[in-house]
Amino acid sequence: MEQGLENLRNEVFRRNPGESEFHQAVTEVFEALGPVVNRHPEYVESGILRRMCEPERQIIFRVPWVDDNGSVQINRGFRVEFNSALGPYKGGLRFHPSVYLGIIKFLGFEQIFKNALTGMPIGGGKGGSDFNPAGRSDAEIMRFCQSFMTELYRHIGEYTDVPAGDIGVGSREIGYLFGQYKRITNRFESGVLTGKGMSWGGSLVRPEATGYGAVMFADQMLRTQGQSMDGQTVIVSGSGNVALNAIAKSQQLGATAITASDSSGYVVDEAGIDLDLLREIKEVQRGRIAEYAEQRGGNARFVADGSVWDVPGTVALPSATQNELDDKAAQILIKNGLVAVAEGANMPSTQKATELFIEAGVLFGPGKAANAGGVATSALEMQQNASRDTWSFEYTHDKLEQIMTDLHDRCLETADRYGAPGNYVVGANIAGFVKVADAMLAQGVI
Known part of the structure; x- marks a missing residue:
């Protein structure tokens, strides 16, 4: 520094x-x-x-x-x-x-x-x-x-x-x-609150946007290496809104999401998480993650101790809370063949874990970039509120996808421009900082 x-x-x-x-x-x-x-x-x-x-x-x-x-x-x-x-x-x-x-x-x-x-x-x-x-x-x-x-x-x-x-x-x-x-x-x-119900000013895609956006960002990172989400094995932490929709979008793009977690432990389902069942347990029954393995049967299993990051996979989507993925977990993921991380939660990786991922050549999308889809769609909700309008799911989804693609490209281009090619942490921080700093300079001492 x-x-x-x-x-x-x-x-x-x-x-x-x-x-x-x-x-x-x-x-x-x-x-x-x-x-x-x-x-x-x-x-x-x-x-x-x-x-x-x-x-x-x-x-x-x-x-x-x-x-x-x-x-x-x-x-x-x-x-x-x-x-x-x-x-x-x-x-x-x-x-x-x-x-x-x-x-x-x-x-x-x-x-x-x-x-x-x-x-x-x-x-x-x-x-x-x-x-x-x-x-x-x-x-x-x-x-x-x-x-x-x-x-x-x-x-x-x-x-x-x-x-x-x-x-x-x-x-x-x-x-x-x-x-x-x-x-x-x-x-x-x-327009004073976003995340509202659809019948009173909410926006389609807003509930899905953070999880969807993180997977879109991961897909864009993988495409720079000639890959995509198709065929990847995805490790997801959490079982709230972000995690559920990250699983959903991963499945839509051809990946197999095999984990979910809560504070009591995690489940592994090698056949792929049954999203309908998981939604029923977490959103309707408000139950614990162990109930998924009980109701799913087959090879699905619940693990009460250890870490969800012990499970081998090629893409990690930490979607629970801050500092949930530490350097020990990062080392295990890297050893198990991890290719990419896209942070669905805010700052879920510790500073040391982030450094290890970057040193190992793992594609790493920091939360301020990878999970920006949620607030971006909130801004789209504000647009609809201001114009007294309601957009279709497809139209809003396409706007979100374009925002995430542009955001990914902006981070990558900024990293290249400032001598850190492929480093999304550098690209995201500098691109965001410069935009805000220039506005503050233009507005005087504020």
Whole structure:
């Protein structure tokens, strides 16, 4: 890392103590920026980098709500509005007990560059709460969402900040949040949230977009080597929305996805995951992954210990959560003949794992590029809301595919231009950074 960048990174660490995920995200970006700051020292001299690491606004608030037993519960809510140089803040809400300010800041910082890479006019932000929806009734989740929005509504708007879903926030939660926003503001402002239901302003392809986009990106990477997803053996982690749709798109393109996981363990199905069965268990029954092996029978098996990354495959799609794939797992995957990784989750590979993949010549699509399909389709949903229009599945899917193809090519071309051919981490970070930095320079000291 360049000395000037290292000094600035250390300053960021000092000003944001204890936020390890945010530190990791900043380090990954800074390690890629050496070539660009050497050619364009004005990015450092103007303070752009320092400003980009400081959120424009950080909102923390109390969320009181009443559970089904009549007891008052308290959670903490967050919204970090990181950068609006390209457009309104855009990024999801995460409801999970692990949420604290450092995770929201890491996600928001990543979102700046991810959103820039899509080519859409959206800035970067993120939010959420340490509320855990698991095991809660629909009524409890509704009361929590209503309380959360009672504070959040004053900070968002279709031209200001447009939240969406993330871990723990699906169509049910978005519905409750939107209903409360409408109730408080007396406006049907459909563009204020994305991930909405189709009957009230949502977009076709949005539920599939993150998982589909990651597989599209993997396919584009493989095509640079004369291969494709057709015939690949795919290792997928997670069993939420991203993982399920990554499995679906892999199968559509001729690959065999053989794994899925949750916090209790993972399943291996060498014949290929039965997606209908897995959806029934995870989305309808809200069951555990072990139930898949029980109901599937045959050679499908559940493994309670170990790691899903122990399973041999040629393409890995980490689609669960941050830092789920470490250097030990990377070494096993490489030994087992891995060809490509496309990150469906946000920063699921540790920094050391990423380095090992790149050193081994494994095609590596970082999350800010590979999983940008979700926020890209959210921006398409905003377009439809603004024009009071609804697009067909095929039309929206084609737009997503074009966005992911262009994004892949932009990363590859940028990496080549800055002396790191084939390095998608360098290409993604520099391409996203330059777009945002140039906008900030044009707008003055912001």
